[in-house]
Amino acid sequence: MKAEEEKKHISEEEFLKNYDPSEFERPSVTVDNVIFSIFETKTGNYRKNPEQNLYLLLIKRGEHPFINNWALPGGFVRINESVEESAYRELKEETNLDDLYMEQLYTFGNVERDPRMRIISTAYMALIKPENIELKAATDASAVSWFKLTYEFLDNGKFNIKLDNGETVLNAGLIFDNEERGENRIKIAESGELAFDHAKIIGYALMRLRNKIEYTNLVFNLMPEYFTLTELQKVYEIILGKELIKANFRRKIKDLVTETEKFSDEAGHRPSRLFKFNSKVSDI
Amino acid sequence: MKAEEEKKHISEEEFLKNYDPSEFERPSVTVDNVIFSIFETKTGNYRKNPEQNLYLLLIKRGEHPFINNWALPGGFVRINESVEESAYRELKEETNLDDLYMEQLYTFGNVERDPRMRIISTAYMALIKPENIELKAATDASAVSWFKLTYEFLDNGKFNIKLDNGETVLNAGLIFDNEERGENRIKIAESGELAFDHAKIIGYALMRLRNKIEYTNLVFNLMPEYFTLTELQKVYEIILGKELIKANFRRKIKDLVTETEKFSDEAGHRPSRLFKFNSKVSDI
DNA sequence: TCAAAAGTGTTCTTAGTACACCCATGT
DNA sequence: ACATGGGTGTACTAAGAACACTTTTGA
Numbered sequence: 001m002k003a004e005e006e007k008k009h010i011s012e013e014e015f016l017k018n019y020d021p022s023e024f025e026r027p028s029v030t031v032d033n034v035i036f037s038i039f040e041t042k043t044g045n046y047r048k049n050p051e052q053n054l055y056l057l058l059i060k061r062g063e064h065p066f067i068n069n070w071a072l073p074g075g076f077v078r079i080n081e082s083v084e085e086s087a088y089r090e091l092k093e094e095t096n097l098d099d100l101y102m103e104q105l106y107t108f109g110n111v112e113r114d115p116r117m118r119i120i121s122t123a124y125m126a127l128i129k130p131e132n133i134e135l136k137a138a139t140d141a142s143a144v145s146w147f148k149l150t151y152e153f154l155d156n157g158k159f160n161i162k163l164d165n166g167e168t169v170l171n172a173g174l175i176f177d178n179e180e181r182g183e184n185r186i187k188i189a190e191s192g193e194l195a196f197d198h199a200k201i202i203g204y205a206l207m208r209l210r211n212k213i214e215y216t217n218l219v220f221n222l223m224p225e226y227f228t229l230t231e232l233q234k235v236y237e238i239i240l241g242k243e244l245i246k247a248n249f250r251r252k253i254k255d256l257v258t259e260t261e262k263f264s265d266e267a268g269h270r271p272s273r274l275f276k277f278n279s280k281v282s283d284i
Numbered sequence: 285m286k287a288e289e290e291k292k293h294i295s296e297e298e299f300l301k302n303y304d305p306s307e308f309e310r311p312s313v314t315v316d317n318v319i320f321s322i323f324e325t326k327t328g329n330y331r332k333n334p335e336q337n338l339y340l341l342l343i344k345r346g347e348h349p350f351i352n353n354w355a356l357p358g359g360f361v362r363i364n365e366s367v368e369e370s371a372y373r374e375l376k377e378e379t380n381l382d383d384l385y386m387e388q389l390y391t392f393g394n395v396e397r398d399p400r401m402r403i404i405s406t407a408y409m410a411l412i413k414p415e416n417i418e419l420k421a422a423t424d425a426s427a428v429s430w431f432k433l434t435y436e437f438l439d440n441g442k443f444n445i446k447l448d449n450g451e452t453v454l455n456a457g458l459i460f461d462n463e464e465r466g467e468n469r470i471k472i473a474e475s476g477e478l479a480f481d482h483a484k485i486i487g488y489a490l491m492r493l494r495n496k497i498e499y500t501n502l503v504f505n506l507m508p509e510y511f512t513l514t515e516l517q518k519v520y521e522i523i524l525g526k527e528l529i530k531a532n533f534r535r536k537i538k539d540l541v542t543e544t545e546k547f548s549d550e551a552g553h554r555p556s557r558l559f560k561f562n563s564k565v566s567d568i
Numbered sequence: 569t570c571a572a573a574a575g576t577g578t579t580c581t582t583a584g585t586a587c588a589c590c591c592a593t594g595t
Numbered sequence: 596a597c598a599t600g601g602g603t604g605t606a607c608t609a610a611g612a613a614c615a616c617t618t619t620t621g622a
Contacts, residue, residue: 024550025363026310029404046595047599054374079309079402083393084466104466107391107406109367118363120313122404182388230600247603248585269600270592330622333574514573531576532612553573554619 027118030075031087034205035126038222047268060143066195087124101127101221115199125205127221172199222275228272229268311402315371316358318489332553336518345426350479350563371408385411385505395479409489411505456483504561512556
């Protein structure tokens with residue numbers, strides 16, 4: 001590497017040849033993907049806009065442990081792929097998509113988080129555009145399903161997540177504990193048939209999404225190419241969990257979007273101009 | 285776990301007994317700590333305040349690979365400790381401190397990041413108060429040293445870091461590439477005798493510190509119990525890399541600090557009131 | 569006396585909040 | 596006609612930026 005090293009008794013090359021990688025007992029490493037998207041559902045009323053909701057992709061486990069519980073899609077990091085490649089590969093296996101946003105969320109490394117053995121898992125958060133959804137059929141006897149995600153904050157640091165795919169409803173309860181550091185800042189009060197510590201991971205992802213939507217252009221990754229400003233506002237409202245005032249919202253995001261000449265029709269009210277995003281923002 | 289599982293052919297208990305954890309070839313997992321502190325150096329001029337600087341703790345490697353280069357303190361995650369415990373243990377081994385702030389930074393998982401073997405490393409950023417520094421003597425023939433850290437942004441996404449411990453000067457060059465995702469967003473142009481990808485990790489930590497100082501109370505962890513507002517402002521200025529206007533700065537942080545009845549003396553100018561921090565801010 | 573830093577006040581600009589109003593559409 | 600959402604204006608408040616000035620100290 002550096003000239004001075006050549007002078008040492010053994011060279012780096014020689015050192016590497018003699019290095020024994022089995023010297024340390026190793027944990028396994030997996031990735032888990034928290035995949036969000038926004039879908040809309042038509043309402044009965046011809047005047048009303050379709051209802052938009054936040055959705056999360058889960059897989060029903062076909063094996064022990066946590067058999068028949070729901071889990072985040074993920075898998076083991078292979079020895080010849082980077083952690084990111086691994087997350088991306090798993091994501092593609094589940095969603096068949098290329099055009100998506102992915103960011104590393106957090107690495108969960110508590111000793112007892114998997115009953116099988118010591119597993120450290122790096123979680124990723126992915127956002128995919130609704131127009132791109134093309135869900136792969138369930139593989140190896142395990143079901144894949146999008147769950148509508150709603151959540152509410154309670155008073156004493158508690159935080160409930162509800163996941164509903166039309167058949168199954170999962171209710172998870174989380175607790176913030178500011179006395180704790182790192183991974184244990186969020187504790188699972190009620191796992192609600194979510195496997196492993198995945199309720200906690202989902203909680204982390206939600207918080208990350210909530211925070212970053214305020215100061216980045218993350219939403220962009222949840223929107224189709226053309227969208228109305230009301231649709232955009234609704235996505236913000238869903239993620240932030242509060243209503244926004246239209247005029248103020250529009251002033252705030254006006255530099256992020258570009259007006260087009262297209263309009264949405266098919267509505268029992270005044271047609272709405274379609275917009276596009278015009279830039280990205282760095283987000284380290 | 286759940287009642288329905290009991291009905292399955294094999295129980296979870298039985299499943300775990302037969303589970304073979306050696307089924308997958310596993311990467312090794314390490315932690316690396318980016319440990320920052322602020323030290324002050326007296327100036328010759330009796331009127332002037334001491335100069336404050338940002339420092340970073342590095343270890344001189346006594347072994348291949350990267351022998352004689354400087355590296356972040358860290359080590360392997362043991363099979364019976366969480367990743368956070370591991371980072372904390374390493375931190376204590378190096379600094380002997382309890383009272384510190386630590387947060388997970390990022391997990392670096394590129395395949396070729398360690399020439400020995402496949403190593404995934406979870407990096408942590410730690411902030412320690414200058415009053416607490418009690419540096420452990422160098423262990424196992426490797427030197428431990430605080431490096432003064434300065435940095436500058438260049439035009440085309442480039443970013444230079446200079447580390448100086450009085451004897452050795454390390455110059456690292458990093459490049460932001462917004463086309464890339466995740467770990468590869470920052471590339472190493474010049475490693476400057478920093479081992480492995482540690483220049484990149486330091487770059488990540490610096491960016492994190494810069495960003496979070498704006499919307500959290502992280503600085504608190506770099507300040508002594510009592511401090512003047514000018515000292516506090518200087519710490520902000522060092523980390524943000526720009527000068528701030530005194531009156532505006534004081535208005536901005538006025539709710540974070542509490543006035544005390546103490547004053548700093550020993551100066552060739554008007555004595556300065558000492559303040560304390562009064563609250564913490566959550567920072568997920 | 570004076571350099572250095574402590575400490576406060578003023579003015580202008582920008583961003584955020586709340587609310588009120590009019591417009592266009594399909595049934 | 597009318598419910599629904601599209602679209603814009605106004606008025607107030609809070610936060611941010613730039614600058615100017617006074618005060619206090621030790622040598």
